[in-house]
Amino acid sequence: MNNKGVLLVNLGSPDSPSVRDVRRYLAEFLMDERVIDLPWLTRFLLVHGIILRFRPKKSAEAYHKIWTPEGSPLVVTCRKVQVQLQQRLGITVELAMRYQNPSIAQALGNLQKQGVTELLVVPLFPHYAMSSYETAVTKVKQVQACVVPEMNLNVLAPYFAEPEYIQALVGSARPYLQKEYDHLLFSFHGLPERHLQKADPTGRHCLQSPKCCETPSQAHRTCYRAQCFQTVSAFVRAAGVSKYSVAFQSRLGRDQWIQPYTDQVLAGLPAKGIKKLLVMSPAFVADCLETLEEIGIRGRETFLQAGGQSFELIPCLNDHPEWVAGLEWLIRRTLRTGGG
Numbered sequence: 001m002n003n004k005g006v007l008l009v010n011l012g013s014p015d016s017p018s019v020r021d022v023r024r025y026l027a028e029f030l031m032d033e034r035v036i037d038l039p040w041l042t043r044f045l046l047v048h049g050i051i052l053r054f055r056p057k058k059s060a061e062a063y064h065k066i067w068t069p070e071g072s073p074l075v076v077t078c079r080k081v082q083v084q085l086q087q088r089l090g091i092t093v094e095l096a097m098r099y100q101n102p103s104i105a106q107a108l109g110n111l112q113k114q115g116v117t118e119l120l121v122v123p124l125f126p127h128y129a130m131s132s133y134e135t136a137v138t139k140v141k142q143v144q145a146c147v148v149p150e151m152n153l154n155v156l157a158p159y160f161a162e163p164e165y166i167q168a169l170v171g172s173a174r175p176y177l178q179k180e181y182d183h184l185l186f187s188f189h190g191l192p193e194r195h196l197q198k199a200d201p202t203g204r205h206c207l208q209s210p211k212c213c214e215t216p217s218q219a220h221r222t223c224y225r226a227q228c229f230q231t232v233s234a235f236v237r238a239a240g241v242s243k244y245s246v247a248f249q250s251r252l253g254r255d256q257w258i259q260p261y262t263d264q265v266l267a268g269l270p271a272k273g274i275k276k277l278l279v280m281s282p283a284f285v286a287d288c289l290e291t292l293e294e295i296g297i298r299g300r301e302t303f304l305q306a307g308g309q310s311f312e313l314i315p316c317l318n319d320h321p322e323w324v325a326g327l328e329w330l331i332r333r334t335l336r337t338g339g340g
Contacts, residue, residue, distance in 0.1 A: 005092040005116030006331055007107055008082055009136045010124040010286065012099035013072035017063035023056035028099045034135040037198065059289075066292040074288040075102075078124065080319040081286075081327070088328045092116055098136045104143045112148045119144075119153050120335055122327070124285050126160045126231065127188075129224040130195055133158060156334050160227040164326030166234045169282055171322035173239065176278055176314045183243045183274040185265065186235075187295055188228045188283040190248035190257045196225055225258055231282050249281075249299075250290050266299050270307035277303055280314040285323070287316045 014025040030036055030047045038046065063072075070076045078095050086093040092114040096107035111119060121140050125133040137155050144151055159165045177184070193207055200206040205219035206226075212219075213226040220226040232246055249262035269277060279299065281291045291313065300311045317323035 003115060003117045004120070004335060005094065005111045005114065005118070006085065006089065006120050006122055007104075007111065007140065008078060008085075008093065008095045008122050008124055009104070009140060010074060010078050010095075010097055011132060011136070011288075012097035012101075013074045013288070014060075014063060015101055017060050017067045019056050019060045022060040022063060023052055025100050026056060026059065027052060032099075032131070032135055034130045034138070037130070037192075037195070062289060062293045065297060066289060072288075073292060074286050077286040077318045081324060084319060084324045085328060085331070088324070089331065096140070098139055104140055105147055108140075108144055108147045108151070112151065117151055119151050120331060121153055121155045122331060123156065123158075125283070126158060126165055126285065127224050127227040127283055128158045128160075128199070128222045129189075129191055130199055131191065132189075134199075154334065156330060158227060159330055161230045161234050162326075162330060164329050166231070166238055168317055168320060168323035168326040169231075169235055169280075170239045172317055172320045173280060173314050176312055177239060177241065179278075179312070180276060181243075181278045181310075181312070182276045183245070183269065184241055184278045184280065185262075185269070186228075186232050186244065186246045187249050187262045187279055187281050187299075188246065189281075189290060190251045190261070191224055192253075192255045192257050194255070196223060196258070199223065228283065235282070249294060262295070262299065263302055266303045267306045269303065275307070275309040277308055277311050278314060279311070281316060285317045287318060291316055 012025065012029070014021040027047065030051060031043060033043065036043050036046065066073055068076060075097070082093050082095040092111060094107040094110050096102055096104040121137060123133045123136045125136065128134065141153065144153060196206040199222040200219045201222060202217065202219050205212055205217045206223055209215065213229050229246065236244060245265070247260045247262040247265040248258040251257040251261060279295055281295060284291055296313045303311045
C-alpha cells in the first residue's frame with residue numbers, strides 16, 4: 001500500500017478569531033455556489049453587500065468563546081485524528097479543509113511528495129449534502145486535476161448508517177446516557193428545503209409527501225434529511241433510547257429550512273415537562289462553532305431560561321477511540337475493495 005494515501009476533508013475554520021480572518025473565511029464559504037445556491041451576481045451582492053457588513057464581527061465574538069490555545073477546535077481535533085490514523089494505517093494521511101487552511105492544494109502537494117498515486121478522499125461528513133459532502137468532493141477533484149492530474153482518486157461514500165459510525169456514536173454517548181435525563185435531542189445541521197429537492201435525482205420524491213423520508217426511494221442516496229433520520233433510527237436501536245426527538249440548527253436567511261428548528265424546540269421543551277436534557281449533534285464528527293457555541297452556549301441558555309433544569313451537550317466523536325477505530329476500518333475496507 002506504499003503508493004496509497006488518505007485525504008481527510010472537513011469544512012474549515014478561520015485562521016484566527018479576528019474579525020479580518022473570520023471575514024475572509026465567511027467570504028469563501030458563503031460565495032460557494034453549493035452553500036448559497038443563487039446566481040453569482042445575486043450571491044455576490046448578498047454576501048458582500050449585506051452579510052459581510054455585519055456577520056464577521058458577531059461570528060468573531062462567537063469564535064473567541066471557543067478558541068483554544070492550540071487554535072480552532074475543529075482543526076486541532078481533526079489533526080489528532082489524522083495523526084492517529086496514519087499510525088494505525090501505516091500510510092500517508094493528510095488533512096485539508098474545504099475553506100481556508102490547511103488547504104486542499106497544500107495537502108495534495110504533500111501527498112504527491114510522499115509518492116502517493118492512489119488516493120482515498122474521506123469527507124468528514126457522515127451524510128450527503130451539496131453544501132458539505134458534495135462541495136468538498138467537487139473541490140478536491142477540481143484542485144487535483146490542476147495540481148496532481150496523474151493521481152487516481154476514490155471517495156469514501158457517506159457512512160450515515162454504517163455500523164462502525166453508529167457504534168462509535170453509541171460508545172461516545174454511553175457515559176451520558178447512563179445518567180438521569182428526561183429527553184435526548186438530536187440536533188443536525190439544517191439545510192434550505194430547496195437543497196433537498198435539488199439533490200433529488202428523481203425530481204419527484206423529496207418533500208412531496210409528509211412521509212417521504214420513510215418511503216423507500218433512490219432519492220435517499222443523496223437526501224440529507226432521510227439519512228439523518230436513518231442515523232437516528234440506527235442509534236436509538238443500538239443504544240436502547242426511547243425518549244428522543246430530532247431538530248435542525250444553524251439556519252441562515254429567510255428561506256424555508258428543514259424543520260423543526262433547534263432553537264425553537266429548545267425553547268419549547270420545558271413547557272412539555274422536559275427539564276433534564278441531553279443534546280447530541282451526529283452530523284458533526286468534530287466539535288466546532290456550531291456545537292460548542294451555538295448549542296453548548298446559546299442553546300443551553302435558551303433551554304434554561306425557558307425553565308429547564310439541566311442541559312448536557314454530548315461531545316462529538318472527535319478523537320474518541322471507537323471513532324478512530326471505526327474510521328480506520330471504513331478506510332481499510334474501501335482501500336481493499338476499491339468501493340466508494
